[in-house]
Amino acid sequence: MNRRARRKRRLIKGGVLLLLLLAVLAVVFLFQAKTVTVYGVTRHTEEEIKEGMLNNILHKNTLYLQWKYRNGAVPDTLPFLKSLKVSMKSPMEIEVQVTEKEPVAYLDKGEYIYFDADGIVLELSDKEDSNYPVITGVEVDDPVLYQKLPMQSSAQLRTILSITQLLSYQDLQAKEIRFGDNGDITVFVGGVEALLGQDEYLEEKIANLSAILNKMGDEHGTLHLESFTGKSDLTTFTPSEETETETQLQTEAGDGSGDAADASGSTADGTDTGAEDTAGDGTGDSSDGSGDDPQADESSSSTVIAMVFDSSGNLVYNVHVENGTVVDANGNPVSGCTVNENGDVVDAYMNVFDGKTGELSN
Helix, strand or coil, X not given: CCHHHHHHHHHHHHXXXXXXXXXXXXXXXXXXXXXXEEECCCCCCHHHHHHHHCCCCHHHEHXXXXXXXXXXXXXXXXCCEEEXXXXXXXXXXXXXXXXXXXXXXXXXXXXXXXXXCCCEEEEEECCCCCCCCEEECCCECCCCCCCXXXXXXXXXXXXXXXXXXXXXXXXXXXXXXXXXXXXXXXXXXXXXXXXXXXXXXXHHHHHHHHHHHHHHCCCCEEEECCCCCCCCCCCEEEECHHHHHHHHHHHHHHCCHHHCCCCCCECCCCCXXXXXXXXXXXXXXXXXXXXXXXXXXXHHCCXXXXXXXXXXXXXXXXXXXXXXXXXXXCCCECCCCEECCCCCEECCCCCEECCCCCCECC
């Protein structure tokens, strides 16, 4: 190969290299993010997102950004994000779609400490957000933003995260999750104080709590789930003071109902029943122990049982016995509930309630 040919070859090679260099420079300098639009931020700002993404010349390149965040990856500089995706609208314009991590609960320790489903501190704020449950009765050291919640008991933190996840799965909005000195757990949902007891069978307890709350409507009171394991365990509900007073009065009206007419011919409140035949025609004979006194039957039917389980596993409230049949407040028979030989009510879960007081017997 002569000298002229070699020179020509070098010129061609140099031209190719020059074109490649120009192409690289064009990519570097022309494909620069000048306009950035961020969507999806609620707890943070667009500026925070931009600062976390565009922190060097490579990270400002629109082609690179679109490739790097094509699958929703999140840079270490934005630990409060769950996902981040970039789409390029032009060489100098991109759109950023983000999904923020959501808190699952918070603690009130002079400032409000919000943390996510992994126990990572997302926010330290002076503002309280009642959309999340507050955790009470636990000890925590000084929190550090975007670090693990520094609780003194790691087991207790696992329990908190488990409960918040279970509540979310059951679509229950708790106001407070409280830990007692002995480790007992109480969850406040609406007007109900649910006693969960120790950290065991939490999945079953919260699933049962959800099922019960769906049937209770606006009832207020205390629900006892301490011993619930998912089998035929006892679940009792104590209405709040207003409802409890009403239920107690109804129950007391039936107490001693079998003695509505005593030997003196008077009810418990001293009202004359006419049990003694003053006319001498035998029409008032109701003291022969036969138990056929209509007033006595009516009185016995006023004994109210706060709630029972029917054959479908549903809770039925304010039931009573009417003509030997367990009926609800509207007089409809309750399936799966019977009256035993002692006059006590037995529900579908084999809970036995005293027929005179309405109280649980077993």
